Amino acid sequence: MDIGNQIKxxxxxxxxxxxxxxxxxxxxxxxxxxxxxxxxxxxxxSMLLLANLFGTTIDEMVRGDVDExxxxxxxxxxxxxxxxxxxxxxxxxxxxGALGRTRCHSQRHDGQLRHAAQVDRRRECCGLxxxxxxxxxxxxRVGAASPRCPAP
Numbered sequence: 001m002d003i004g005n006q007i008k009x010x011x012x013x014x015x016x017x018x019x020x021x022x023x024x025x026x027x028x029x030x031x032x033x034x035x036x037x038x039x040x041x042x043x044x045x046s047m048l049l050l051a052n053l054f055g056t057t058i059d060e061m062v063r064g065d066v067d068e069x070x071x072x073x074x075x076x077x078x079x080x081x082x083x084x085x086x087x088x089x090x091x092x093x094x095x096x097g098a099l100g101r102t103r104c105h106s107q108r109h110d111g112q113l114r115h116a117a118q119v120d121r122r123r124e125c126c127g128l129x130x131x132x133x134x135x136x137x138x139x140x141r142v143g144a145a146s147p148r149c150p151a152p
Contacts, residue, residue, distance in 0.1 A: 004038035006061055010054040011036075025049050 011021050011032075018032040025032075025046055034040040042050060044058075051058045 002038055003041060003061060004036045007032070007042075007050065008036040010050075010056075014054070021053075024053060 011018070016024075018036070019029045022029045022032045026049075027046065031040070035042050047058045047061065051061060054061075
């Protein structure tokens with residue numbers, strides 16, 4: 001049995017309302033409601049007050065939750081392992097894809113560089129880009145292609 005149910009059952013056995021129990025423990029009624037519905041757990045000081053009020057020990061109140069806590073820990077471990085395996089698979093996929101893309105991209109990139117260099121030489125030859133000639137810069141020519149420009 002979980003702590004929330006124990007608090008509720010023991011409170012009802014004593015004939016106390018949530019408000020009355022809250023006053024005795026110096027907490028709010030909403031806090032008692034949250035404990036009883038297992039939304040939150042009482043802190044150590046509140047557990048001591050509850051144990052004294054109910055005539056029991058903290059150990060007896062918590063003992064029922066030990067099995068439940070073990071199950072939660074084991075379930076968390078299983079989820080963590082599954083997540084680690086899935087993350088590893090994603091990493092392998094990403095790395096393999098990146099390696100394949102890099103090789104493919106570099107081949108394509110090399111071809112683009114060769115093409116770009118040819119285009120730049122053609123533009124420079126045709127006078128479409130400024131040319132640096134020693135200490136002077138020849139501006140680009142607009143209009144008819146230069147006779148020295150090779151055929152594309």
